[in-house]
Amino acid sequence: MKHKLSFAGAAMAIGSLVLAGQVHAETVPPVTDPLGVLVLPKGAPLEIGGYWVLSGSDAALGVDQKRGVELAIEDWKKTLVGHPIVLDAQDSQCSAEGGQIAATKLASNPNTVVVIGPSCSSEATPAAPILWKAGIVDIGTSSTAPSLTAADRNAGFHGFARTVFSDADQGKGDGNYIFNVLKAKKVVTIHDGSPYASQLVAEFVKTYAALGGTVLSQEAIQPTDVDMHPLLTRIAAEKPDVIYMPIFVAAAGQIARQAKTTTGLETTQLIGGGSLMTGDIITAAGDAVVGMKITYPDISPEALGKGYPDFVEKYKSAYGEAPVSGYHAMAYDAAAIAFKAIEQVAKTDDEGTTYIGRQALRDAIFATDTDGISGRIKCDADGECAQFKLGVFEYVNADPTTFKIGDNPKKIYP
Amino acid sequence: MRKDFAWFVRRGLLLCAILIVCAGIIGTVRADRYSTEQWFDLVAFGLTLGGVYALIALGYSMVYGVLRLINFAHGDTMTVGVFIAYFVARGLEHTKLFETSPAVAVAIILIVGAVVSALVALLVERFAYRPVRASGGFAPLITSIGMSFLLQQTCRGMFGSGVKAYPDPGWLQGSMRIGTFSVPNVEVMVLCAAALVMAGLYLVVNGTRMGTAMRATAEDPRAAVLMGIDINKVIAFTFLLGGLTAGVGGVLYALIYKQVYFMMGFLPGIKAFGAAVLGGIGSIPGAMAGGIILGLAEGIGPTLILDGLGIPAPYQLRDLFAFALLITVLICRPQGLFGEAPARRA
Known part of the structure; x- marks a missing residue:
């Protein structure tokens, strides 16, 4: 019995070390990162988290944004830095409780590279600090509360950016x-x-x-x-x-x-x-x-990006209907800037293993300055990346x- | 009568409540912000809502009277009936019955809602409550909470989590003139239907053999058994009546607000339970009066009292107001307005 307990304890300790090593190690050659390095063995999926309101009376809001991200994945041919992209979409129901549960689930997956969403500020308020504690950047797609990107925001929100305007x-x-x-x-x-x-x-x-x-x-x-x-x-x-x-x-x-x-x-x-x-x-x-x-x-068309009309056509052909709500373009842009930042910071060794520094990824996303399909996407130091035109x-x-x-x-x- | 500390506390609280209410009413009357038509609107809507609460509260009260059980699944049995009635109503839209015979169409969906709710209530009683009835303690109460979740999530699984819009026939969209006042047709219809159902229920409980058996069981179940009353049949009949009234109340609620969703039974259920307690749980006239009082308190209370006290945005305190009224009544009269005080043992 004593031997069994010792074995179980050792196994747990090793497991904890392995897990901790994946998330919090500062140096995993060839990458050094103060927040930790995410290691993707050859062929392993590159997991993108997502959380939106996908059920209930506001479901169209979230479904529309999820579709925006899915279309971005399609545009990247479902592959990023040699790894298949997998979207793990959670239904956070436009509530604080839903946001907290979704973020906890996504943060507990050590392979989550970045998270897109949510739809509602009430979801983002508890979720963004949970994700950032795990070193995961969250890019909001229709969560517009000013406090989320305020200059004096809590340190827990330093990993939160958004491609939608501020209220x-x-x-x-x-x-x-x-x-x-x-x-x-x-x-x-x-x-x-x-x-x-x-x-x-x-x-x-x-x-x-x-x-x-x-x-x-x-x-x-x-x-x-x-x-x-x-x-x-x-x-x-x-x-x-x-x-x-x-x-x-x-x-x-x-x-x-x-x-x-x-x-x-x-x-x-x-x-x-x-x-x-x-x-x-x-x-x-x-x-x-x-x-x-x-x-x-x-x-x-003059207010949005040049690619928007083409995007709407792709949307219609993929889902058989016109956009069901209004934030699909922001969601597409959120995924696009995340993918470009990953391409920029990811390093792949000769064996095909990919290394992504979490702080480096955050810095790359926050340095975004590009034309998106929803308009100009230029992030400031507080993560506000969109400009509002009424x-x-x-x-x-x-x-x-x-x-x-x-x-x-x-x-x-x- | 010996006046103990609790007596003084109760009287003190009552006096404070009366003073606050008077101050609020005086403030509102002096401000003179609302026209007579607007007060009439508030009262009419409060009565309408109260009628619906009363219908739902009847089920709580009857079941408690017979079984001493608080049936937390009551609001959810109503939801199932309202959902099925919704699908029937959508079907009727294709037949144009809403345009040609709107009263018949509304009667059909009311009957469907009532019958389905009653069947669900019977099933819940037979397969969930009856097996644990004899075990006493908290088992029946916990079972009722479990049944509430089960029915909610079944509706969610079967019908989805989105809000479905109830049909809004043109007949219900207009208004009726009463002197210089205007009352929406839907409110008139809801009030009439609620009054009819309550009158019918009163006749059944007070004028039929089964109603007499129900009252006897509520009075003393053991004596009722000794008198040859089949208590299982009486309890099933009570659930049947509760389901019927809740189904009608639920469909009327859906016709007022034009929507149905899987959680729709929760809030009106809680409020109707409050209404049943306010009127004196176990008392049928009490449930009716409690529902009407709670509806009126919600409808006019915030405007009549909180507005006059200078409270900004008083509407958001309407639930607080309604339940403060409930607590005040219970402090002063723990058995509710129409309930009987427990007999003192020698």
Whole structure:
């Protein structure tokens, strides 16, 4: 019995050393890296992690981004530095708990090279520090909360970059549009407590109030709320010109429907954010979706990268439908900059074994300056790689099958 | 009567609650922000929601009355019925029945939802609760929690995790004029349907032999057995009635909010349970009144009271408000509004 225990203990110790050696060794010839070196034997798969919302009412948001990454893998012919690319996509359900579970799973795999995603800032907030603790860079694809790339962010976020704009920029753009273009002088805001919505609302309020607009009240709901009548009745009493609600599909659909039957709000303008750039909002809001505006990056050919139209064609032929949401290009670019950085830092010896320094990979990604299909991708020291150009879209048809970015919702600004 | 410390605490809390409520109401009335039409809207919607809570609460209350079991799977049996009714409703859309005979179409989906929920409730009782009924302790309670998860995840596996949009027939989209006020048709329909079902249930429980057997079992199960009542049949009948009312409540809930998803039974289930406790769990009139009071508290409470206290964004506190009301009632009257106080033993 004693011998068995000794053997088990020794085996565990050796296993721990081997595992630790793979992740944290500083020098594995020919590469030295302060964060550790990832070693891929010849023919071993190069594993890319991914986590998005892949189920539930916001699934289109995540599925669209996963497809963007899959198309990038296709463009690299499913091979990178001599290794087959494998995408390990997790469903993080647009929640903090989902993000934490997905990140823990991806971080526990010593062969995860880089992680793409997530869709929601609430997923990124717990996940990015977990991944970075394991030396893994995370590139966000539609997580736009300003805190994720703020200059004073916690050290746990130093491995987080993103190819999507910051809400700090969108908030400014939205404030300017609603005050100067729509000439709306009184607004009510609604957020759902998520980092995305609350931080975007905060940035919007800052800009809008500075311009001279009146924010009548800042309301909050739960993403799962269905009963909006008391809230809307209260808002109606304030007589706003605009209700600014960068929230998610289920709650936004309820607000749109119930506003139409709330005395005083029948014609009040509803403006949502990019989370509503999906056909699901048409289903959720029904006829009430017609006239709803959403602010979103400008996706006209002159604002996006040159390769975008070709990319959309590839998307259609691969999945048999037009893009189902609006962040596929950002996801493609996230994968593309990760792949280029890996090509740049990976070293392969004569036996075909590949070595990737984790700090070197982080530095290469953060030094990206290239043209992507979503526009210029130039990362700063805090991981912000995208530039925001405001576009405003309006839903014009209540038939979910007519969803097509640019047609329904129709681009109305600029 | 000896006034102990707890008596003073209860009276003190009640006095504080009354003072806060009065201050809120006075503040709101003085601010005069809302028109009469808006108050009417809030009350009408509160009553509608309360009607639905009452229908769901009836199942909790009846099962507790007969079995002393809190059936946490009750909201999820409702979900199954609502899902099946959704597919039937989608099918009916192709037949144009919603346009030609909307009342018949709505009646069909209500009946389907009720029947399926009742069948699921019967199955749950027969295969999950009956085997552990005699074991006592926490086994039935834990079984009910387990059944809740099982039904939720079965719905998720079978129907997906996305939100499905319930049909929105044109008939339900309009409004009805009552004097100078306007009430959405869907609210009128929900209130009428809820009132009809509750009246029907009241008649069944108070005017039939099986209803009498139910009440006898709730009063004293052992004596009921000695009087020749088949207690298994009574319990199954109770689950059947609870499933029927929950199914109707669930479909009405889905018709108000136009959506169904696998977790939809959870929140209304919890609130309906709160309503049953508020009214006095085990009491059928109590469940009805508790549901209506909770619906009204959610509907008008934040606006009427919290707004007047100057609390910003009071809507987000509506659940807190509703459950604070529940706690206040229970502190002052632990058996609920219509419940009977436990008999003192000599």
